[in-house]
Amino acid sequence: MKDTLNYLFTGSRLTKAEAHQMLVRIAEGQFSDSEIASFLTVFRMRQITGEELAGFRQALLELCVAIDLSEYNTIDVVGTGGDGKDTFNISTLSTFLLAGAGYKVAKHGNYGSSSVSGSSNMFEYFGYQFNNKQDKLKREVEDAGICFLHAPLFHPAMKSVGSVRKALKVKTLFNMMGPIINPSFPKNQLVGVYDLDVMDLYHQVFRESGQNYIIVNSLDGYDEISLTGDARFVSNLTEDNLSPADFGFAPVPPEELYGGETVEAAAKIFKNVLEGAGTEAQQNVVISNTALGIQCIHPEKSLADCVAEASESLKSKRALGAFRKLMELNV
Known part of the structure; x- marks a missing residue:
């Protein structure tokens, strides 16, 4: 997380794969509350990118309790x-x-x-x-x-x-x-x-x-x-x-x-x-x-x-x- 934060604090952006990986690691409890708070604050200081949002979304959908309603056009x-x-x-x-x-x-x-x-x-x-x-x-x-x-x-x-x-x-x-x-x-x-x-x-x-x-x-x-x-x-x-x-x-x-x-x-x-x-x-x-x-x-x-x-x-x-x-x- 320290390396990621330093990278982001320079104004750099995450790729979709990097965003996905970070959210999976957060979900797995690998980071402290302070680290997570610092990470989230980055995206209050600047707009999230489409690629970052797509990576976070992919991670949450992979980790969700999925429901199969595919037989319906919902x-x-x-x-x-x-x-x-x-x-x-x-x-x-x-x-x-x-x-x-x-x-x-x-x-x-x-x-x-x-x-x-x-x-x-x-x-x-x-x-x-x-x-x-x-x-x-x-x-x-x-x-x-x-x-x-x-x-x-x-x-x-x-x-x-x-x-x-x-x-x-x-x-x-x-x-x-x-x-x-x-x-x-x-x-x-x-x-x-x-x-x-x-x-x-x-x-x-x-x-x-x-x-x-x-x-x-x-x-x-x-x-x-x-x-x-x-x-x-x-x-x-x-x-x-x-x-x-x-x-x-x-x-x-x-x-x-x-x-x-x-x-x-x-x-x-x-x-x-x-x-x-x-x-x-x-x-x-x-x-x-x-x-x-x-x-x-x-x-x-x-x-x-x-x-x-x-x-x-x-x-x-x-x-x-x-x-x-x-x-x-x-x-």
């Missing part, structure tokens, strides 16, 4: 967090609309880091039992169209840095890892990022993965389609800007996306949207993100058709049906 919808916008659980709601529309979802997530309620907070609140059992997760995908992968159960390697991250109290490179280390290796992924620099990094990583992917950033700082203004996206096929009008919706005031100050408040919004009692702005934002997820799976479909499909899933209550079925399987 999708994950996830945001990086860290945008400081305190929105309601838009990405998580979108996964139920996808399931309601007949798609198979393998949602990867964790407790909220920058907001009150992350996806794990929401699933836990409604009674979902976190597990990493292949048979149970497959049954959920088959019967409800969706399963949830609570990150700590699938990434034991992260335990080796848990105390350091807690002590540092700042974002580290591991905050960037969550959206790109789904242990079920989904064939499709919609990822929201909080700025264009992170979008570029993820694009470098994903284009080597063989997945269908769309990475999106609302240009006013949201890590999803917010409808508060224009958004930028890049995929394995193309890149462009999107406006609210492209989805057929009017712009949304930012205050309409607020998720509340407690998990209970966020859960109330979550249930209201699924039951058709959400505000028009809340419903439109969830529909827009779902539509982009559908287009990730089926790039040949027009955005208008994807919006119609997502809207039908919500308004027909099929999305609510997928939610209720998943929770029934966890009684």
